[in-house]
Amino acid sequence: MATIDTLTESLGITESLGIGEVADRTGLSVHALRFYEREGLLIGPVHRTAGGRRRYSPTDVDWLGICVRLRESGMPLAELKRFAELVRQGPGNEPERLRLLDAHQHRVEDQIRALEECRSIIAVKVDVYAEHVARGTAAGLWDPTAAED
Numbered sequence: 001m002a003t004i005d006t007l008t009e010s011l012g013i014t015e016s017l018g019i020g021e022v023a024d025r026t027g028l029s030v031h032a033l034r035f036y037e038r039e040g041l042l043i044g045p046v047h048r049t050a051g052g053r054r055r056y057s058p059t060d061v062d063w064l065g066i067c068v069r070l071r072e073s074g075m076p077l078a079e080l081k082r083f084a085e086l087v088r089q090g091p092g093n094e095p096e097r098l099r100l101l102d103a104h105q106h107r108v109e110d111q112i113r114a115l116e117e118c119r120s121i122i123a124v125k126v127d128v129y130a131e132h133v134a135r136g137t138a139a140g141l142w143d144p145t146a147a148e149d
Contacts, residue, residue, distance in 0.1 A: 015058075016047065016055040016056060016057050016058075017055070017056050017061065018053060018054065018055065018056075019033055019034075019053075019054045019056070021056075022056045022060070022061055022064065025061060026061065026064045026065060026068055027068060028064065028068060033054075033064070036064070036067065037054075039077070039081060040081055040084065040085070041067055041080060041081060041084050042060060042063060042064075042084065043059070043060075043063050043084055043087045043088050044057075044059070044060070044088070046060065063084075063087075067080060067084075070083070070104070073104070073108050074104075074107065074108065074111065075104050079100055079104065082100060083097060083100050083101070086100070128141075129141065
């Protein structure tokens, strides 16, 4: 069975980390980490030292890595909260988790297709402008102030 390379494996994290260390490793700000905790986006409670300082486990860091990718890919906060809630509930709700992830995957694929179309149009425009600039014929290219014939 193949294993998934987790954030903690790739970063060599084997023990709990403070909030600043987790911020450095996940790319989230300390403020964002506190927000994720307040909003119920974590899959378990963040442990605290006797002095009240947050300590994140390797599992917390892995989960935050998933959250970062889901948010970066446009998953709405409400869906991420629901996904986290389902994971916290444990086994038995995998079909609902799958539905959430599948719907998000389709949205991401649609966004990728739209961006590919945009990239194609931009590439054509870059080629046109590059050709005209190189030949010295770019003056007036798409000039909205030019009089129409």
